Amino acid sequence: MKKMLYIFLISIIFISCSKKENEPEDFLKVNELMEKAEQINEDFKSAEDKFEARKAAGDTLAIEWMKLYELIPDVDGFTRSEPKGMMFSMENLAYSNATATFQKDNLEIEVSLYDYNQVVSLFAAATAWKNVGFNVEDENGYQKVSQLKEITDSWIFEEWRKNNKRATVTISLNDRFFLQVSANDQPGTEFVKSIAMKVINKGKSIFNK
Numbered sequence: 001m002k003k004m005l006y007i008f009l010i011s012i013i014f015i016s017c018s019k020k021e022n023e024p025e026d027f028l029k030v031n032e033l034m035e036k037a038e039q040i041n042e043d044f045k046s047a048e049d050k051f052e053a054r055k056a057a058g059d060t061l062a063i064e065w066m067k068l069y070e071l072i073p074d075v076d077g078f079t080r081s082e083p084k085g086m087m088f089s090m091e092n093l094a095y096s097n098a099t100a101t102f103q104k105d106n107l108e109i110e111v112s113l114y115d116y117n118q119v120v121s122l123f124a125a126a127t128a129w130k131n132v133g134f135n136v137e138d139e140n141g142y143q144k145v146s147q148l149k150e151i152t153d154s155w156i157f158e159e160w161r162k163n164n165k166r167a168t169v170t171i172s173l174n175d176r177f178f179l180q181v182s183a184n185d186q187p188g189t190e191f192v193k194s195i196a197m198k199v200i201n202k203g204k205s206i207f208n209k
Helices: 002-018 030-056 065-069 120-126 190-202
Strands: 084-090 093-104 107-115 135-138 141-148 154-161 166-173 177-183
Touching (some): 065 084, 065 093, 065 107, 107 190, 154 190, 166 190
Antiparallel strands (some): 093 107, 107 177, 141 154, 154 166, 166 177
């Protein structure tokens, strides 16, 4: 119950921070918040069920970070940095992540991929935004959440800020993997989304398990 309350509070904070300045404070009614909480509970239960199924099949560990790193392809015209990553484990908890950065002149791209196989609650907290389901566009840029059809049970959050032209896509993959791609000096999210899709296509057989 504490896990669900924590995740729900994160969702409310995320929704509040995404609200336009001229929107009324009661833009989300109590019944809407309750519906969101119920959806978060359902998603958490689904993620737990998937982990139990993987556990029963002997899949209990997060993928080694170098194997995650290998799923991140090169970006044409950019220089790739040295591999970065880690594998964290403590008792029955474990996750891994890998990060690649790419540079060309003043342009920089960062791609991070996480495997949250044994930490369902942490994954649910990191991807609580997928339950919000909103689309905001104004003079400051845009934010939008939509379903990603290429991988089962997957969602994508796109954000572009006009002031610094920072583009970021964050993707929840099959209640287990978490992918984020960001870049500076972008006119929108299309470029970072194309890089994310290359990662997804390369690891599709893994992400769809």
